[in-house]
Amino acid sequence: METPATPHSPAAExxxxxxxxxxxxxxxxEMRELGLALAKxxxxxxxxxLTGELGAGKTTLTRGLGAGLGVRGAVTSPTFVIARVHPxxxxxxxxxxxDAYRLGGGLDEMEDLDLDVSLPDSVVVVEWGDGKVExxxxxxxxxxxxxxxGDTTDEVRVVTLNGIGERWTEADLGSLAG
Numbered sequence: 001m002e003t004p005a006t007p008h009s010p011a012a013e014x015x016x017x018x019x020x021x022x023x024x025x026x027x028x029x030e031m032r033e034l035g036l037a038l039a040k041x042x043x044x045x046x047x048x049x050l051t052g053e054l055g056a057g058k059t060t061l062t063r064g065l066g067a068g069l070g071v072r073g074a075v076t077s078p079t080f081v082i083a084r085v086h087p088x089x090x091x092x093x094x095x096x097x098x099d100a101y102r103l104g105g106g107l108d109e110m111e112d113l114d115l116d117v118s119l120p121d122s123v124v125v126v127e128w129g130d131g132k133v134e135x136x137x138x139x140x141x142x143x144x145x146x147x148x149x150g151d152t153t154d155e156v157r158v159v160t161l162n163g164i165g166e167r168w169t170e171a172d173l174g175s176l177a178g
């Protein structure tokens with residue numbers, strides 16, 4: 001007897017970015033400004049994954065996204081509540097801000113958050129989502145924030161934006177590089 005084939009899920013496989021740009025950010029204010037600029041390119045249904053070590057600027061970038069999307073409430077790290085929903089003040093999409101740091105499992109553990117329900121009408125931003133939320137969408141923006149490590153006061157960050165999926169062939173990520 002043959003074993004049934006495992007369903008193919010392209011979103012679960014490592015994806016090659018269709019659009020990539022790197023931006024050097026010199027301060028928290030510039031990180032917030034990058035978020036403001038990026039928000040202009042986001043639309044309902046977008047999944048944004050943020051990767052970077054503690055203190056890299058993930059929440060600061062998300063604050064800029066929230067301001068650019070025109071959402072209600074202060075955007076703060078959702079570490080202890082896991083997820084916060086910021087409704088729009090106007091006609092734009094809500095911002096769903098998730099911190100998956102404390103979640104050990106993959107999408108199974110994330111299902112309680114109902115992100116798949118929120119995704120079509122919102123912009124979903126997931127900090128620490130690597131290996132946990134890729135199956136939510138074949139189209140996603142993976143933002144990687146690198147900073148100097150060790151004993152440094154340097155605030156310089158290199159932010160790499162990788163657009164994965166057909167959605168990101170339409171976006172002009174290059175405009176974010178200045």
